[in-house]
Amino acid sequence: MTPLLSVRDLRVSFPTRSGSFQAVRGVSFDLGRERLGVVGESGSGKSMTGRAILGLVRPPGKVTAERLELDGESILNLPERRMRKLRGARISMVMQDPKFSLNPVMTIGRQIMESYRLHSGQGGQAARDKALDMLRAVQIRDPERVFDAYPHEISGGMGQRAMIAMMLAPDPEILIADEPTSALDVSVRNEVLRIMDKLVRDRGMGLIFISHDLNLVGQFCDRVLIMYAGRVVEELPAHDLHAARHPYTQGLLNSLPRLDQPVERLSTLQRQDSWRDADIATPLPGGL
Protein backbone atom coordinates (compact mmCIF):
# COMPACT_ATOMS: atom_id res chain seq x y z
CA MET A 1 0.00 0.00 0.00
CA THR A 2 1.40 3.40 -0.90
CA PRO A 3 1.18 5.91 1.89
CA LEU A 4 -0.96 9.03 1.46
CA LEU A 5 2.00 11.19 2.17
CA SER A 6 5.65 10.28 2.08
CA VAL A 7 8.30 12.60 3.45
CA ARG A 8 12.06 11.91 3.33
CA ASP A 9 14.78 14.17 4.61
CA LEU A 10 12.65 17.30 4.72
CA ARG A 11 14.65 20.43 5.49
CA VAL A 12 13.59 24.01 6.02
CA SER A 13 16.17 26.74 6.36
CA PHE A 14 16.12 30.49 6.73
CA PRO A 15 19.06 32.73 5.89
CA THR A 16 20.12 34.91 8.81
CA ARG A 17 22.94 37.36 9.33
CA SER A 18 24.99 34.65 11.00
CA GLY A 19 24.50 31.97 8.37
CA SER A 20 21.54 29.80 7.57
CA PHE A 21 19.20 28.71 10.35
CA GLN A 22 17.83 25.21 9.98
CA ALA A 23 14.33 25.06 11.40
CA VAL A 24 13.68 21.52 10.17
CA ARG A 25 16.66 19.20 9.74
CA GLY A 26 15.92 16.00 7.90
CA VAL A 27 12.44 14.88 8.93
CA SER A 28 11.19 11.61 7.41
CA PHE A 29 7.86 9.86 7.85
CA ASP A 30 5.01 8.19 6.02
CA LEU A 31 1.38 8.97 6.68
CA GLY A 32 -1.39 6.48 6.04
CA ARG A 33 -5.05 6.72 6.92
CA GLU A 34 -4.22 7.25 10.56
CA ARG A 35 -3.82 9.87 13.22
CA LEU A 36 -0.19 10.88 13.47
CA GLY A 37 0.84 13.13 16.35
CA VAL A 38 3.80 15.48 16.05
CA VAL A 39 4.94 16.70 19.46
CA GLY A 40 7.64 19.09 20.53
CA GLU A 41 8.29 22.31 22.38
CA SER A 42 8.28 25.74 20.83
CA GLY A 43 10.98 26.02 18.22
CA SER A 44 11.23 22.28 17.65
CA GLY A 45 10.13 22.68 14.03
CA LYS A 46 6.79 20.89 14.34
CA SER A 47 4.69 23.69 12.88
CA MET A 48 7.30 24.40 10.23
CA THR A 49 7.07 20.78 9.12
CA GLY A 50 3.31 21.19 8.63
CA ARG A 51 3.76 24.44 6.76
CA ALA A 52 6.45 22.98 4.53
CA ILE A 53 4.14 20.15 3.45
CA LEU A 54 1.51 22.69 2.46
CA GLY A 55 4.05 24.90 0.68
CA LEU A 56 3.42 27.71 3.15
CA VAL A 57 7.03 28.53 3.95
CA ARG A 58 7.54 32.07 2.73
CA PRO A 59 10.71 33.17 1.01
CA PRO A 60 13.50 33.64 1.97
CA GLY A 61 12.78 30.35 3.76
CA LYS A 62 13.87 27.37 1.70
CA VAL A 63 12.36 23.89 1.64
CA THR A 64 14.32 20.91 0.36
CA ALA A 65 13.61 17.21 0.57
CA GLU A 66 14.73 13.98 -0.92
CA ARG A 67 11.06 13.19 -1.34
CA LEU A 68 7.78 14.92 -0.59
CA GLU A 69 5.00 12.96 -2.24
CA LEU A 70 1.24 13.00 -2.04
CA ASP A 71 -0.15 9.71 -3.41
CA GLY A 72 3.15 9.05 -5.14
CA GLU A 73 3.21 12.45 -6.82
CA SER A 74 5.84 15.01 -5.88
CA ILE A 75 4.49 18.19 -4.29
CA LEU A 76 7.86 19.67 -3.38
CA ASN A 77 8.16 23.33 -4.32
CA LEU A 78 5.30 23.26 -6.80
CA PRO A 79 4.51 26.53 -8.51
CA GLU A 80 2.05 28.55 -6.42
CA ARG A 81 -0.74 28.09 -8.95
CA ARG A 82 -0.58 24.29 -8.75
CA MET A 83 -0.08 24.32 -5.00
CA ARG A 84 -3.23 26.36 -4.58
CA LYS A 85 -5.23 23.66 -6.38
CA LEU A 86 -3.93 21.12 -3.93
CA ARG A 87 -4.16 23.14 -0.79
CA GLY A 88 -7.59 22.87 0.73
CA ALA A 89 -8.80 20.37 -1.86
CA ARG A 90 -6.41 17.54 -1.01
CA ILE A 91 -4.48 18.74 2.03
CA SER A 92 -6.10 21.06 4.50
CA MET A 93 -4.93 22.79 7.63
CA VAL A 94 -6.64 23.87 10.84
CA MET A 95 -4.67 26.44 12.81
CA GLN A 96 -4.53 27.21 16.48
CA ASP A 97 -6.73 30.20 17.01
CA PRO A 98 -10.00 30.61 15.11
CA LYS A 99 -9.90 34.30 16.01
CA PHE A 100 -6.97 34.80 13.69
CA SER A 101 -7.78 32.33 10.96
CA LEU A 102 -11.36 33.31 10.22
CA ASN A 103 -12.06 36.42 8.19
CA PRO A 104 -13.58 38.87 10.69
CA VAL A 105 -15.70 40.76 8.14
CA MET A 106 -17.32 37.79 6.45
CA THR A 107 -20.04 35.56 7.85
CA ILE A 108 -19.12 32.00 8.75
CA GLY A 109 -21.45 30.61 6.10
CA ARG A 110 -19.96 32.67 3.29
CA GLN A 111 -16.47 31.59 4.29
CA ILE A 112 -17.37 27.91 4.18
CA MET A 113 -19.20 28.40 0.87
CA GLU A 114 -16.22 30.20 -0.57
CA SER A 115 -13.80 27.42 0.28
CA TYR A 116 -16.18 24.80 -1.10
CA ARG A 117 -16.91 26.75 -4.28
CA LEU A 118 -13.26 27.31 -5.02
CA HIS A 119 -12.48 23.63 -4.90
CA SER A 120 -15.61 21.99 -6.23
CA GLY A 121 -16.61 24.60 -8.75
CA GLN A 122 -20.19 24.29 -7.58
CA GLY A 123 -21.96 27.48 -6.75
CA GLY A 124 -25.04 28.99 -5.19
CA GLN A 125 -27.52 26.67 -3.61
CA ALA A 126 -25.27 23.59 -3.70
CA ALA A 127 -22.52 25.43 -1.80
CA ARG A 128 -25.05 26.74 0.70
CA ASP A 129 -26.45 23.27 1.33
CA LYS A 130 -22.97 21.85 1.69
CA ALA A 131 -22.01 24.59 4.19
CA LEU A 132 -25.08 23.90 6.31
CA ASP A 133 -24.38 20.16 6.11
CA MET A 134 -20.83 20.71 7.26
CA LEU A 135 -21.97 22.88 10.17
CA ARG A 136 -24.32 20.07 11.16
CA ALA A 137 -21.49 17.57 10.80
CA VAL A 138 -19.41 19.47 13.34
CA GLN A 139 -22.41 19.29 15.67
CA ILE A 140 -23.43 22.89 15.65
CA ARG A 141 -26.99 22.74 16.93
CA ASP A 142 -28.26 25.84 15.23
CA PRO A 143 -26.50 25.82 11.83
CA GLU A 144 -28.66 28.57 10.29
CA ARG A 145 -27.77 31.03 13.02
CA VAL A 146 -24.06 30.25 12.86
CA PHE A 147 -24.16 30.41 9.06
CA ASP A 148 -25.20 34.06 9.25
CA ALA A 149 -22.99 34.94 12.21
CA TYR A 150 -19.71 36.85 12.07
CA PRO A 151 -16.67 35.29 13.77
CA HIS A 152 -16.83 37.70 16.74
CA GLU A 153 -20.39 36.62 17.45
CA ILE A 154 -19.49 33.02 18.22
CA SER A 155 -17.37 31.40 20.91
CA GLY A 156 -13.87 30.01 20.45
CA GLY A 157 -15.05 26.40 20.44
CA MET A 158 -17.73 27.21 17.91
CA GLY A 159 -15.21 29.10 15.77
CA GLN A 160 -12.84 26.15 15.77
CA ARG A 161 -15.68 23.84 14.75
CA ALA A 162 -16.54 26.23 11.93
CA MET A 163 -12.89 26.13 10.86
CA ILE A 164 -12.98 22.33 10.80
CA ALA A 165 -16.22 22.47 8.81
CA MET A 166 -14.60 24.79 6.30
CA MET A 167 -11.47 22.71 5.96
CA LEU A 168 -13.34 19.45 5.53
CA ALA A 169 -15.93 20.76 3.06
CA PRO A 170 -13.83 19.98 -0.05
CA ASP A 171 -13.17 16.43 1.30
CA PRO A 172 -9.39 16.56 1.52
CA GLU A 173 -7.30 13.41 1.90
CA ILE A 174 -5.09 14.85 4.59
CA LEU A 175 -5.85 17.23 7.41
CA ILE A 176 -3.00 18.99 9.18
CA ALA A 177 -4.18 20.32 12.52
CA ASP A 178 -1.70 22.70 14.15
CA GLU A 179 -2.53 22.99 17.85
CA PRO A 180 -6.25 22.97 17.00
CA THR A 181 -7.40 22.96 20.61
CA SER A 182 -4.73 24.88 22.49
CA ALA A 183 -6.82 28.04 22.61
CA LEU A 184 -9.87 26.20 23.94
CA ASP A 185 -11.13 25.29 27.40
CA VAL A 186 -10.78 21.65 28.40
CA SER A 187 -14.46 20.76 28.17
CA VAL A 188 -14.74 22.31 24.72
CA ARG A 189 -11.43 20.80 23.72
CA ASN A 190 -12.59 17.23 24.15
CA GLU A 191 -15.73 17.92 22.17
CA VAL A 192 -13.82 19.44 19.26
CA LEU A 193 -11.39 16.52 19.27
CA ARG A 194 -14.22 14.02 19.21
CA ILE A 195 -15.80 15.73 16.21
CA MET A 196 -12.51 15.88 14.37
CA ASP A 197 -11.79 12.26 15.18
CA LYS A 198 -15.16 11.09 13.88
CA LEU A 199 -14.92 13.05 10.63
CA VAL A 200 -11.39 11.89 9.95
CA ARG A 201 -12.33 8.27 10.65
CA ASP A 202 -15.56 8.30 8.62
CA ARG A 203 -13.86 9.80 5.61
CA GLY A 204 -10.74 7.67 5.86
CA MET A 205 -8.51 10.71 5.98
CA GLY A 206 -4.94 10.98 7.23
CA LEU A 207 -4.50 13.36 10.14
CA ILE A 208 -1.32 15.11 11.21
CA PHE A 209 -1.94 16.44 14.69
CA ILE A 210 0.68 18.98 15.76
CA SER A 211 0.72 19.71 19.48
CA HIS A 212 2.88 20.56 22.46
CA ASP A 213 0.66 18.45 24.71
CA LEU A 214 2.27 15.04 25.01
CA ASN A 215 -0.51 13.47 27.06
CA LEU A 216 -3.23 14.67 24.74
CA VAL A 217 -1.42 13.31 21.71
CA GLY A 218 -0.86 10.03 23.53
CA GLN A 219 -4.58 9.71 24.12
CA PHE A 220 -5.77 10.97 20.76
CA CYS A 221 -3.36 9.68 18.12
CA ASP A 222 -2.28 6.29 16.80
CA ARG A 223 1.38 7.11 16.36
CA VAL A 224 3.59 9.88 17.71
CA LEU A 225 6.70 11.60 16.40
CA ILE A 226 8.68 13.54 18.98
CA MET A 227 10.62 16.47 17.59
CA TYR A 228 13.58 18.28 19.09
CA ALA A 229 15.61 21.04 17.45
CA GLY A 230 14.22 20.36 13.98
CA ARG A 231 14.57 16.59 14.03
CA VAL A 232 12.47 13.60 14.93
CA VAL A 233 14.20 12.12 17.97
CA GLU A 234 11.75 9.31 18.60
CA GLU A 235 8.79 7.59 17.02
CA LEU A 236 6.34 5.52 19.04
CA PRO A 237 2.90 3.95 18.92
CA ALA A 238 0.81 6.36 21.00
CA HIS A 239 -0.15 3.77 23.59
CA ASP A 240 3.52 3.10 24.30
CA LEU A 241 4.25 6.73 25.04
CA HIS A 242 4.92 6.04 28.72
CA ALA A 243 7.58 3.53 27.60
CA ALA A 244 9.48 6.21 25.68
CA ARG A 245 13.21 5.54 25.51
CA HIS A 246 14.62 8.87 24.43
CA PRO A 247 15.68 11.00 27.42
CA TYR A 248 14.02 14.05 25.88
CA THR A 249 10.63 12.33 25.65
CA GLN A 250 11.04 10.95 29.16
CA GLY A 251 12.05 14.39 30.41
CA LEU A 252 8.98 15.99 28.85
CA LEU A 253 6.70 13.40 30.40
CA ASN A 254 8.28 13.76 33.82
CA SER A 255 8.20 17.54 33.90
CA LEU A 256 4.40 17.60 33.81
CA PRO A 257 2.64 17.90 37.14
CA ARG A 258 0.09 15.11 37.47
CA LEU A 259 -3.14 14.93 39.40
CA ASP A 260 -2.73 11.26 40.26
CA GLN A 261 0.92 11.40 41.31
CA PRO A 262 1.84 14.17 43.73
CA VAL A 263 5.54 15.02 43.78
CA GLU A 264 7.50 17.34 46.03
CA ARG A 265 9.48 18.86 43.16
CA LEU A 266 8.94 18.63 39.44
CA SER A 267 11.82 17.11 37.58
CA THR A 268 13.32 19.47 35.04
CA LEU A 269 14.84 18.74 31.70
CA GLN A 270 18.62 18.72 31.40
CA ARG A 271 19.09 19.37 27.71
CA GLN A 272 21.99 17.62 26.08
CA ASP A 273 23.82 18.68 22.97
CA SER A 274 23.87 15.10 21.76
CA TRP A 275 20.07 15.21 21.26
CA ARG A 276 20.55 17.63 18.41
CA ASP A 277 22.63 15.36 16.24
CA ALA A 278 22.94 11.86 17.69
CA ASP A 279 21.62 8.94 15.70
CA ILE A 280 17.93 8.36 15.90
CA ALA A 281 16.61 5.26 17.63
CA THR A 282 14.32 4.38 14.73
CA PRO A 283 16.36 4.72 11.51
CA LEU A 284 13.36 5.11 9.23
CA PRO A 285 10.52 6.45 11.28
CA GLY A 286 7.07 5.98 9.94
CA GLY A 287 7.04 2.51 8.37
CA LEU A 288 3.39 1.69 7.80
Next chain:
Amino acid sequence: MLTIKDLDVWFGHPPERVDAVRGASFVVARGESFGLVGESGSGKSTILRAVTGLIDTWSGRIEVAGQPVTGRHRSRAFHKTVQMVFQDPYASLHPRHSVDRVLSETLHLQGMDRIDQRIATLLDSVGLGRGFRFRYPHQLSGGQRQRVAIARALAAEPQLLLLDEPTSALDVSVQAEILNLLADLRRDRGLTYVMVSHDLAVVAHMCDRLAVMRGGEIVEEMTAAALRQGAARSDYARDLLAASRGYAAG
Protein backbone atom coordinates in the same frame (compact mmCIF):
# COMPACT_ATOMS: atom_id res chain seq x y z
CA MET B 1 -3.66 37.55 54.61
CA LEU B 2 -6.39 38.05 52.04
CA THR B 3 -10.10 38.16 52.74
CA ILE B 4 -12.66 38.44 49.96
CA LYS B 5 -16.28 38.81 51.01
CA ASP B 6 -19.34 39.07 48.77
CA LEU B 7 -17.27 40.43 45.92
CA ASP B 8 -19.16 41.60 42.84
CA VAL B 9 -17.28 42.89 39.82
CA TRP B 10 -19.01 44.26 36.76
CA PHE B 11 -18.11 45.96 33.51
CA GLY B 12 -20.14 48.54 31.59
CA HIS B 13 -23.49 50.12 32.34
CA PRO B 14 -26.98 48.68 32.10
CA PRO B 15 -28.38 47.37 29.85
CA GLU B 16 -24.96 46.17 28.64
CA ARG B 17 -23.61 45.54 32.10
CA VAL B 18 -21.70 42.30 32.44
CA ASP B 19 -21.37 40.76 35.88
CA ALA B 20 -17.94 39.18 35.78
CA VAL B 21 -17.84 38.09 39.41
CA ARG B 22 -20.88 37.50 41.61
CA GLY B 23 -20.82 37.09 45.37
CA ALA B 24 -17.36 35.57 45.63
CA SER B 25 -16.01 34.97 49.14
CA PHE B 26 -12.88 33.24 50.33
CA VAL B 27 -10.13 33.64 52.90
CA VAL B 28 -6.43 32.94 52.36
CA ALA B 29 -4.35 32.50 55.51
CA ARG B 30 -0.81 33.82 55.89
CA GLY B 31 1.69 31.46 54.28
CA GLU B 32 -1.00 29.54 52.43
CA SER B 33 -1.15 28.90 48.72
CA PHE B 34 -4.64 29.23 47.29
CA GLY B 35 -5.75 28.35 43.76
CA LEU B 36 -8.53 29.77 41.61
CA VAL B 37 -9.49 27.48 38.76
CA GLY B 38 -12.12 27.69 36.06
CA GLU B 39 -12.56 28.05 32.35
CA SER B 40 -12.08 31.24 30.38
CA GLY B 41 -14.56 33.91 31.37
CA SER B 42 -15.25 32.39 34.76
CA GLY B 43 -13.96 35.51 36.53
CA LYS B 44 -10.84 34.08 38.15
CA SER B 45 -8.40 36.68 36.80
CA THR B 46 -10.94 39.44 37.37
CA ILE B 47 -10.79 38.79 41.12
CA LEU B 48 -7.01 39.32 41.11
CA ARG B 49 -7.38 42.47 39.06
CA ALA B 50 -9.96 43.86 41.47
CA VAL B 51 -7.64 43.13 44.42
CA THR B 52 -4.71 44.99 42.82
CA GLY B 53 -6.85 47.98 41.88
CA LEU B 54 -6.83 47.48 38.13
CA ILE B 55 -10.63 47.52 38.15
CA ASP B 56 -12.75 50.00 40.12
CA THR B 57 -16.24 48.72 39.39
CA TRP B 58 -16.58 46.34 42.29
CA SER B 59 -18.47 46.07 45.55
CA GLY B 60 -18.08 43.91 48.60
CA ARG B 61 -15.12 43.64 50.89
CA ILE B 62 -11.44 43.09 50.06
CA GLU B 63 -9.01 43.00 52.97
CA VAL B 64 -5.28 42.58 52.60
CA ALA B 65 -3.36 41.86 55.80
CA GLY B 66 -6.36 43.07 57.79
CA GLN B 67 -6.58 46.38 55.91
CA PRO B 68 -9.67 46.98 53.77
CA VAL B 69 -9.07 48.51 50.33
CA THR B 70 -11.45 50.74 48.39
CA GLY B 71 -12.05 51.51 44.72
CA ARG B 72 -8.95 51.80 42.62
CA HIS B 73 -6.65 53.61 44.95
CA ARG B 74 -3.98 51.53 46.64
CA SER B 75 -1.57 52.84 49.26
CA ARG B 76 2.20 52.55 49.14
CA ALA B 77 1.97 50.00 51.92
CA PHE B 78 -0.35 47.92 49.76
CA HIS B 79 2.16 47.64 46.93
CA LYS B 80 4.80 46.67 49.46
CA THR B 81 2.57 43.83 50.60
CA VAL B 82 1.00 42.67 47.34
CA GLN B 83 2.58 42.09 43.93
CA MET B 84 1.29 40.40 40.83
CA VAL B 85 2.86 38.24 38.10
CA PHE B 86 1.02 38.13 34.79
CA GLN B 87 0.46 35.40 32.28
CA ASP B 88 2.32 36.63 29.26
CA PRO B 89 5.98 37.36 29.87
CA TYR B 90 6.16 38.76 26.34
CA ALA B 91 3.62 41.45 27.08
CA SER B 92 4.44 42.32 30.69
CA LEU B 93 7.97 43.62 30.17
CA HIS B 94 8.74 46.89 28.42
CA PRO B 95 10.51 45.92 25.18
CA ARG B 96 12.95 48.83 25.34
CA HIS B 97 13.88 48.60 29.00
CA SER B 98 16.78 46.42 30.04
CA VAL B 99 16.43 44.01 32.96
CA ASP B 100 18.54 46.44 34.98
CA ARG B 101 16.19 49.32 34.25
CA VAL B 102 13.04 47.29 34.97
CA LEU B 103 14.36 46.27 38.37
CA SER B 104 15.99 49.55 39.37
CA GLU B 105 12.86 51.50 38.48
CA THR B 106 10.76 49.20 40.64
CA LEU B 107 13.25 49.40 43.51
CA HIS B 108 13.29 53.23 43.28
CA LEU B 109 9.50 53.32 43.35
CA GLN B 110 9.50 51.13 46.42
CA GLY B 111 11.96 53.50 48.08
CA MET B 112 14.64 50.89 48.50
CA ASP B 113 18.29 51.62 49.21
CA ARG B 114 21.44 49.80 47.98
CA ILE B 115 19.77 49.31 44.60
CA ASP B 116 22.82 47.98 42.82
CA GLN B 117 23.31 45.24 45.36
CA ARG B 118 19.62 44.41 45.48
CA ILE B 119 19.43 43.88 41.72
CA ALA B 120 22.23 41.36 41.91
CA THR B 121 20.52 39.52 44.78
CA LEU B 122 17.16 39.55 42.99
CA LEU B 123 18.66 38.08 39.83
CA ASP B 124 20.35 35.39 41.88
CA SER B 125 17.19 34.53 43.74
CA VAL B 126 15.26 33.86 40.52
CA GLY B 127 18.09 31.79 39.10
CA LEU B 128 19.33 34.28 36.50
CA GLY B 129 23.03 35.02 36.55
CA ARG B 130 24.39 38.56 36.71
CA GLY B 131 25.08 38.27 33.00
CA PHE B 132 21.41 38.85 32.34
CA ARG B 133 21.39 42.22 34.00
CA PHE B 134 21.86 44.38 30.92
CA ARG B 135 19.85 42.32 28.50
CA TYR B 136 16.65 43.44 26.83
CA PRO B 137 13.47 41.33 26.79
CA HIS B 138 13.98 40.23 23.17
CA GLN B 139 17.32 38.72 24.21
CA LEU B 140 15.58 36.47 26.73
CA SER B 141 13.58 33.27 26.34
CA GLY B 142 10.01 33.03 27.63
CA GLY B 143 11.11 31.31 30.83
CA GLN B 144 13.84 33.89 31.45
CA ARG B 145 11.35 36.70 30.94
CA GLN B 146 8.99 35.17 33.43
CA ARG B 147 11.91 34.98 35.88
CA VAL B 148 12.49 38.71 35.38
CA ALA B 149 8.80 39.36 35.99
CA ILE B 150 9.02 37.35 39.21
CA ALA B 151 12.16 39.25 40.24
CA ARG B 152 10.30 42.50 39.65
CA ALA B 153 7.44 41.32 41.84
CA LEU B 154 9.90 40.28 44.56
CA ALA B 155 11.67 43.66 44.45
CA ALA B 156 9.13 45.15 46.84
CA GLU B 157 9.66 42.25 49.25
CA PRO B 158 5.95 41.50 49.26
CA GLN B 159 4.13 39.01 51.46
CA LEU B 160 1.37 38.15 49.03
CA LEU B 161 1.99 37.24 45.39
CA LEU B 162 -0.90 37.13 42.96
CA LEU B 163 -0.02 34.77 40.12
CA ASP B 164 -2.21 34.99 37.03
CA GLU B 165 -1.52 31.89 34.91
CA PRO B 166 2.22 32.34 35.43
CA THR B 167 3.23 29.36 33.31
CA SER B 168 0.52 28.84 30.72
CA ALA B 169 2.49 30.61 27.98
CA LEU B 170 5.55 28.44 28.60
CA ASP B 171 6.73 25.03 27.40
CA VAL B 172 6.20 22.20 29.88
CA SER B 173 9.89 21.78 30.70
CA VAL B 174 10.17 25.52 31.38
CA GLN B 175 6.91 25.42 33.32
CA ALA B 176 8.49 22.84 35.64
CA GLU B 177 11.46 25.16 36.28
CA ILE B 178 9.27 28.17 37.04
CA LEU B 179 6.93 26.18 39.31
CA ASN B 180 9.93 24.86 41.22
CA LEU B 181 11.29 28.39 41.54
CA LEU B 182 7.95 29.66 42.85
CA ALA B 183 7.77 26.79 45.36
CA ASP B 184 11.32 27.53 46.59
CA LEU B 185 10.64 31.25 46.95
CA ARG B 186 7.48 30.58 48.92
CA ARG B 187 9.28 28.24 51.30
CA ASP B 188 12.31 30.51 51.77
CA ARG B 189 10.41 33.74 52.19
CA GLY B 190 7.18 32.54 53.76
CA LEU B 191 5.15 34.03 50.94
CA THR B 192 1.41 33.70 50.47
CA TYR B 193 0.24 32.82 46.95
CA VAL B 194 -3.05 33.22 45.16
CA MET B 195 -2.67 31.44 41.86
CA VAL B 196 -5.07 31.54 38.94
CA SER B 197 -4.87 28.70 36.47
CA HIS B 198 -6.96 26.66 34.09
CA ASP B 199 -4.67 23.68 34.65
CA LEU B 200 -5.92 21.57 37.54
CA ALA B 201 -2.71 19.56 37.77
CA VAL B 202 -0.64 22.73 38.15
CA VAL B 203 -2.94 24.03 40.88
CA ALA B 204 -2.94 20.68 42.70
CA HIS B 205 0.85 20.76 42.61
CA MET B 206 1.23 24.34 43.83
CA CYS B 207 -1.71 24.98 46.15
CA ASP B 208 -3.08 23.73 49.46
CA ARG B 209 -6.66 24.76 48.78
CA LEU B 210 -8.58 25.99 45.77
CA ALA B 211 -11.86 27.43 44.60
CA VAL B 212 -13.57 26.30 41.41
CA MET B 213 -15.27 29.12 39.51
CA ARG B 214 -17.91 29.13 36.84
CA GLY B 215 -19.72 32.06 35.25
CA GLY B 216 -18.45 34.50 37.87
CA GLU B 217 -19.40 32.42 40.89
CA ILE B 218 -17.41 30.17 43.15
CA VAL B 219 -19.10 26.79 42.83
CA GLU B 220 -16.89 24.89 45.22
CA GLU B 221 -13.98 25.25 47.58
CA MET B 222 -11.85 22.20 48.21
CA THR B 223 -8.43 21.04 49.29
CA ALA B 224 -5.80 19.96 46.80
CA ALA B 225 -5.93 16.48 48.35
CA ALA B 226 -9.66 16.25 47.62
CA LEU B 227 -8.98 17.40 44.06
CA ARG B 228 -6.43 14.66 43.59
CA GLN B 229 -8.85 12.06 44.89
CA GLY B 230 -11.52 13.37 42.55
CA ALA B 231 -13.72 14.10 45.56
CA ALA B 232 -15.56 17.06 44.06
CA ARG B 233 -19.03 17.74 45.47
CA SER B 234 -20.51 19.86 42.69
CA ASP B 235 -21.41 18.48 39.28
CA TYR B 236 -19.49 21.20 37.50
CA ALA B 237 -16.25 20.56 39.38
CA ARG B 238 -16.64 16.85 38.67
CA ASP B 239 -17.12 17.51 34.95
CA LEU B 240 -14.14 19.83 34.86
CA LEU B 241 -12.03 17.21 36.59
CA ALA B 242 -13.15 14.53 34.17
CA ALA B 243 -12.47 16.76 31.15
CA SER B 244 -9.02 17.69 32.35
CA ARG B 245 -8.06 14.04 32.77
CA GLY B 246 -7.85 14.08 29.01
CA TYR B 247 -9.47 12.96 25.86
CA ALA B 248 -11.41 9.73 25.90
CA ALA B 249 -12.75 8.46 22.63
CA GLY B 250 -16.48 7.80 22.52
